[in-house]
Amino acid sequence: MSTTLQPANQQGLDIRSTPREEMNLYPLDTFPYEFSGKEIKINFEIPEFTCICPFSDFPDFATIRLEYVPQKRCVELKSLKLYINSFRNVKVFHEHVINMILEDFVSACDPLRVEIEGDFNVRGNIKTTIRASYRKSGVRSQESEVSKST
Structure with missing residues (x-):
């Protein structure tokens, strides 16, 4: 049985995160990677990148860095731009939004590896x-590939 952990809100702030099902995020489109097997x-x-702070309702700004190794599909850039821009009116914590982007990216592209960094102002x-x-x-x-080459 899972329970939802509520925030420890000792300041009495009004926390209003946007529920995932109400986020209305633009879908990530992909295209075939024609060199599957070549990393x-x-x-x-x-x-x-912009989202909204669930505590203050002020905008949060960040630089998102994404590095991935495709397997059979690559993300289409315009859809990535529109997907990222669709967070502009979403109330979400920094820690959650980066994991959401990771989950959505993996679901769309099925990469071999992906790393995402959110560098917030x-x-x-x-x-x-x-x-x-x-x-x-x-x-x-x-890391194991690097250590074997030395």
């Missing part, structure tokens, strides 16, 4: 950076 790394830097004198990663089962980590 390449694809890097994106998205410097204008300073808010209240605190700099936040969130990193999340995924590696397909049975795929060696980059």
Whole structure:
């Protein structure tokens, strides 16, 4: 039996995160990777990410960095832009949004590996950076590949 852990809200703030089913996110489109079996790394830097703080209702800004190794599908860039931009009016915590992007990206592209970083602007004198990663089962980590080559 799972229980939902409620935030420890000792300041009495009104927390209003947007439920996932109400987020109305743009879908991620993909196209076939024609060189399946040949590993390449694809890097994106998205410097204008915006979402809304569930506590303050103020915008949060971040640079999103995404690196992935495709297996059979690549993400189409316009859909990635529209997907990222669709968070603009979503009330979500930094820690959650990076995991949501990771889950949606893995679901759409089924990559061998993906790493996502959210480098959020300073808010209240605190700099936040969130990193999340995924590696397909049975795929060696980059660290083991590097250590074997030395």
